Amino acid sequence: MSKAVCAACRHAIDDSARVCPYCGSDPRSGEKIIDAQAMLHEIFQPRTQSTTEGLLQFARQRQGVVIAVGIGVLVILLAAFHQFIMQRNATAVSNAAAVPLTDVADLGNQASDNQPQPMPDLKYQIDGNSKTMRSYIVEPGPVAPPQPQPQPQQAQQTTTQ
Numbered sequence: 001m002s003k004a005v006c007a008a009c010r011h012a013i014d015d016s017a018r019v020c021p022y023c024g025s026d027p028r029s030g031e032k033i034i035d036a037q038a039m040l041h042e043i044f045q046p047r048t049q050s051t052t053e054g055l056l057q058f059a060r061q062r063q064g065v066v067i068a069v070g071i072g073v074l075v076i077l078l079a080a081f082h083q084f085i086m087q088r089n090a091t092a093v094s095n096a097a098a099v100p101l102t103d104v105a106d107l108g109n110q111a112s113d114n115q116p117q118p119m120p121d122l123k124y125q126i127d128g129n130s131k132t133m134r135s136y137i138v139e140p141g142p143v144a145p146p147q148p149q150p151q152p153q154q155a156q157q158t159t160t161q
Contacts, residue, residue, distance in 0.1 A: 002015040004017070008030035
């Protein structure tokens with residue numbers, strides 16, 4: 001295949017070509033013969049995109065913007081929900097009797113049947129040594145087996161006979 005150069009667009013094409021595949025003109029004179037773009041659109045029809053495909057393609061190209069807008073919308077929704085709850089709580093009326101906060105939170109004023117016993121006064125000498133404040137639990141060690149008991153007199157006589 002020999003190479004020729006199109007006079008109109010300067011692309012390298014086949015020497016035997018009558019029309020340049022790039023620009024659609026005569027390669028020797030550069031005169032426009034056909035509209036190459038119209039022919040390409042007729043042969044290779046562009047794919048039509050649905051609305052959701054276009055939206056997904058937009059989101060893929062601009063991920064940072066989409067994430068920022070999504071976070072902003074989420075914050076606005078949370079703020080609106082918070083405002084709704086606060087308004088509802090401000091106007092809500094309860095039929096229950098009011099309970100003073102001290103009855104709920106102050107445990108020192110509540111009466112109880114079993115009063116805790118005061119802690120006994122522990123007397124020990126503190127010499128600045130922390131070992132004197134420790135209490136040790138002493139457990140018994142191993143126990144020796146019991147000694148054999150002397151046998152009664154009758155049992156000894158029967159054994160000797």
